[in-house]
Amino acid sequence: MPARNATDVAAQNGAKQVKALLFxxxxxxxxxxxxxxxxxxAFGARNGIDRDWLAFADDWRGLYQPAxxxxxxxxxxxxxxxxxxxxxxxxxxxxxxxxxxSEEETDHLNRxxxxxxxxxxxxxxxxxxxxxYVLGTLSxxxxxxMVNMARNSGLPWDAVLGAEVTRSYKPMPETYLGSCEAxxxxxxxxxxxxxxxxxxxxxxxxxxxxxxxxxxxxYGPHQKVxxxxxxxxEFIANDMVELADQIGCP
Amino acid sequence: MPARNATDVAAQNGAKQVKALLFxxxxxxxxxxxxxxxxxxAFGARNGIDRDWLAFADDWRGLYQPAxxxxxxxxxxxxxxxxxxxxxxxxxxxxxxxxxxSEEETDHLNRxxxxxxxxxxxxxxxxxxxxxYVLGTLSxxxxxxMVNMARNSGLPWDAVLGAEVTRSYKPMPETYLGSCEAxxxxxxxxxxxxxxxxxxxxxxxxxxxxxxxxxxxxYGPHQKVxxxxxxxxEFIANDMVELADQIGCP
Numbered sequence: 264m265p266a267r268n269a270t271d272v273a274a275q276n277g278a279k280q281v282k283a284l285l286f287x288x289x290x291x292x293x294x295x296x297x298x299x300x301x302x303x304x305a306f307g308a309r310n311g312i313d314r315d316w317l318a319f320a321d322d323w324r325g326l327y328q329p330a331x332x333x334x335x336x337x338x339x340x341x342x343x344x345x346x347x348x349x350x351x352x353x354x355x356x357x358x359x360x361x362x363x364x365s366e367e368e369t370d371h372l373n374r375x376x377x378x379x380x381x382x383x384x385x386x387x388x389x390x391x392x393x394x395x396y397v398l399g400t401l402s403x404x405x406x407x408x409m410v411n412m413a414r415n416s417g418l419p420w421d422a423v424l425g426a427e428v429t430r431s432y433k434p435m436p437e438t439y440l441g442s443c444e445a446x447x448x449x450x451x452x453x454x455x456x457x458x459x460x461x462x463x464x465x466x467x468x469x470x471x472x473x474x475x476x477x478x479x480x481x482y483g484p485h486q487k488v489x490x491x492x493x494x495x496x497e498f499i500a501n502d503m504v505e506l507a508d509q510i511g512c513p
Numbered sequence: 514m515p516a517r518n519a520t521d522v523a524a525q526n527g528a529k530q531v532k533a534l535l536f537x538x539x540x541x542x543x544x545x546x547x548x549x550x551x552x553x554x555a556f557g558a559r560n561g562i563d564r565d566w567l568a569f570a571d572d573w574r575g576l577y578q579p580a581x582x583x584x585x586x587x588x589x590x591x592x593x594x595x596x597x598x599x600x601x602x603x604x605x606x607x608x609x610x611x612x613x614x615s616e617e618e619t620d621h622l623n624r625x626x627x628x629x630x631x632x633x634x635x636x637x638x639x640x641x642x643x644x645x646y647v648l649g650t651l652s653x654x655x656x657x658x659m660v661n662m663a664r665n666s667g668l669p670w671d672a673v674l675g676a677e678v679t680r681s682y683k684p685m686p687e688t689y690l691g692s693c694e695a696x697x698x699x700x701x702x703x704x705x706x707x708x709x710x711x712x713x714x715x716x717x718x719x720x721x722x723x724x725x726x727x728x729x730x731x732y733g734p735h736q737k738v739x740x741x742x743x744x745x746x747e748f749i750a751n752d753m754v755e756l757a758d759q760i761g762c763p
Contacts, residue, residue, distance in 0.1 A: 345697065397660060407697030410647060410672045422660045422673060427695065445677065447595065447657030 278454065278497070278510050281472055283446050284392055285401035285424065287433075287457035290481040293379035293412065296320050302375035310368070314359050321485060322358070326351035331403060331432040341430040343405035349373045376404070377411035382478070386417060388503020391512045393419045401425045401442045401455060401466075403432050422446065434465035443471065456506065460493045467494075474498035474506055528704065528747065528760050531722050533696050534642055535651035535674065537683075537707035540731040542650075543629035543662065546570050552625035560618070564609050571735060572608070576601035581653060581682040591680040593655035599623045626654070627661035632728070636667060638753020641762045643669045651675045651692045651705060651716075653682050672696065684715035693721065706756065710743045717744075724748035724756055 289295045299320035307314060330347040333339050352373050356364065392398060399422035400409050409423040422445070426432050429441030443453045450470035457463050458478035467473050473496040479486060492499040500506040539545045549570035557564060580597040583589050602623050606614065642648060649672035650659050659673040672695070676682050679691030693703045700720035707713050708728035717723050723746040729736060742749040750756040 397664060399660075405697075406672060406674075406678070406695040410649075410696060414647060414671055421664055422656060424656075428656070428678060445656040446660060447655075 278472070280452055281396065281454045282448055282452045283397035283399060283443075284454050284456055284474070285399045285442060285471075287455065287459060287462050288400050288402035288404055288409065288412075289379075290478055291456065291458040291476055292385055292418070293381050293416075294481075295324060295376070295379055296481065296483055298379040299323060299375055302372065302378065306368070306372045310364065312361060314361075317483070319355065319359060321482070322355055323348075323351060326354065335432050335435055341426075343407075343427055344376075344403055345373065345405050345408060348376055374411070377408050378415055379412060381416050381418065382502070384502035384504045388505075388507050389419055391507040392503070392510070393421075395510075395512050397421045397446065399424045399442070399446065401433070401439065403438075433462060436465070436469050439466050439469040439471055443469075454497065456503075459489050461488075463496055464494065467496075472497045474500065476503065476506065477501050528722070530702055531646065531704045532698055532702045533647035533649060533672075533693075534704050534706055534724075535649045535692060535721075537705065537709060537712050538650050538652035538654055538659065538662075539629075540728055541706065541708040541726055542635055542668070543631050543666075544731075545574060545626070545629055546731065546733055548629040549573060549625055552622065552628065556618070556622045560614065562611055564611075567733070569605065569609060571732070572605055573598075573601060576604065585682050585685055591676075593657075593677055594626075594653055595623065595655050595658060598626055624661075627658050628665055629662060631666050631668065632752070634752035634754045638755075638757050639669055641757040642753070642760070643671075645760075645762050647671045647696065649674045649692070649696065651683075651689065653688075683712060686715070686719050689716050689719040689721055693719075704747065706753075709739050711738075713746055714744065717746075722747045724750065726753065726756065727751050 286292055300317045303316040303319050307316060330351055334341055352369065356362070389398060398420055400420055402409060402425045404425070405427045406423050409420070412418065413420050424442035424445055425438060428445055429438050431437040431441065433439070439455070440450060443450045446453065451472060454472035454474055455463060455466035456474045456476060458476045458481060460475065463473040463475060475492040475496040475498065477491060477500070479490045481489070498506055498509050500509055536542055550567045553566040553569050557566060580601055584591055602619065606612070639648060648670055650670055652659060652675045654675070655677045656673050659670070662668065663670050674692035674695055675688060678695055679688050681687040681691065683689070689705070690700065693700045696703065701722060704722035704724055705713060705716035706724045706726060708726045708731060710725065713723040713725060725742040725746040725748065727741060727750070729740045731739070748756055748759050750759055
């Protein structure tokens with residue numbers, strides 16, 4: 264698609280040597296708050312438990328960074344996100360006074376993260392981007408989580424990279440650098456697509472190109488940051504379809 | 514698809530708890546001998562070099578096991594297959610008296626492994642199997658090699674596993690066990706699909722299910738083993754379409 268004006272030319276130059284688009288997933292690709300709260304509510308209904316399931320989802324997500332920080336700080340060896348999610352879920356059951364749940368039911372709820380659904384722009388956008396670029400995940404989610412999610416929703420990943428492949432959690436540099444290296448590409452041949460300015464800054468610090476997707480609704484009423492791009496990322500788009508337009512993927 | 518007779522019932526029971534089919538790739542999925550010899554011949558034509566390129570392909574493949582053995586024996590740390598292929602190629606250039614080749618041209622030839630094509634039954638068979646099973650690679654090839662090959666030929670992998678993810682080379686148990694674990698599955702929920710009896714035995718020893726695909730033409734006139742199944746693998750098929758028939762994937 265020919266560039267239509269100077270801005271487009273500049274934007275397309277930003278992607279010129281890029282071979283792979285690597286995606287943050289939770290919040291950028293899938294709606295974790297809607298998905299987890301709905302699954303938790305269904306879990307509650309099955310077990311006759313009435314709680315504020317949106318708050319439950321927020322609390323579960325709230326334990327995510329502190330749990331990974333133990334690994335990043337070197338206080339424990341690398342463990343998969345499924346394990347951290349489960350530890351956090353057990354903790355939340357205590358906080359919410361939920362007892363007597365079977366192992367099978369608990370494991371099923373823990374795997375709600377494997378069943379999260381993409382925002383509605385994602386599949387149309389990714390299918391366009393996929394014609395021209397290698398698409399991969401650069402997420403803190405583990406391989407099984409990403410693979411099951413992709414099969415469940417038809418996400419067209421060529422590669423599942425990120426935390427488990429590099430045995431490190433973002434925003435540590437090795438997560439970004441190791442993911443590019445696994446594709447046999449230099450960091451400047453890879454672009455991180457994310458809804459979080461901090462994630463993009465860490466990727467840029469590693470030499471990657473960057474694309475910001477605006478998801479100001481990710482945290483619902485509790486969103487505190489990432490209402491807009493706070494730096495001059497190579498691309499800044501409202502959704503994946505707009506990103507495909509900007510990059511010039513018909 | 515309903516089982517048609519006692520043999521089918523037994524075969525389908527073999528796959529009953531299987532969730533993922535994991536594939537050996539070189540020889541089982543793609544024709545390395547045809548692909549490498551054709552690319553080497555094209556390389557020769559471009560550079561005005563006349564050699565026996567089928568022998569060159571056989572020799573290149575012949576250096577594969579000894580190179581990995583250095584890693585398996587612990588004489589060197591894990592290195593990706595792209596690196597081993599390149600070291601072996603440099604060695605072959607010496608043996609064949611090939612000199613004065615640019616880095617770009619050498620790297621392009623080394624990446625011929627990324628461009629190998631599947632046997633003609635593979636895409637039709639895999640697309641049927643993909644409807645019911647998670648499909649992944651359990652190959653000694655590295656991630657970039659597998660990802661580029663898949664994009665090039667449309668191989669529908671959900672996950673690229675094997676050597677680089679587990680940082681070990683088949684037939685070490687950790688390559689099989691680590692690949693199943695990355696999918697969050699027990700070994701008996703995963704089935705290795707391979708044209709090599711030795712590979713299947715190592716997978717069975719780890720508790721995986723097994724499916725043999727007959728490729729008695731893989732090594733051309735130099736084939737010495739794997740003319741037929743030498744054990745009672747759960748499935749024994751002439752190609753991937755027959756495997757889909759036997760498993761009951763319409």
